[in-house]
Amino acid sequence: xxxxxxxxxxxxxxxxxxxxxxxxxxxxxxxxxxxxxxxxxxxxxxxxxxxxxxxxxxxxxxxxxx
Numbered sequence: 001x002x003x004x005x006x007x008x009x010x011x012x013x014x015x016x017x018x019x020x021x022x023x024x025x026x027x028x029x030x031x032x033x034x035x036x037x038x039x040x041x042x043x044x045x046x047x048x049x050x051x052x053x054x055x056x057x058x059x060x061x062x063x064x065x066x
Contacts, residue, residue: 011034012057031046
C-alpha cells in the first residue's frame with residue numbers, strides 16, 4: 001500500500017462506532033468517503049459525506065464518475 005496512488009477510503013455504514021478504517025486513513029493521509037444515513041459527519045477527516053444508505057451512496061458515486 002505504500003506505493004498506492006490516488007487512494008480514497010469508502011466507509012460503508014461504520015460511522016462513529018467503528019473508527020478503525022477512518023483512523024487508519026487519517027494516519028496515512030487518505031481522503032474518506034463516508035456513506036452513512038445516521039452518522040455522516042466527517043469530524044476532522046478530509047473527504048466527502050453522503051448521508052444515505054450504502055447502495056444509494058455507491059450508485060451516486062458510480063453516476064458521478066460517468
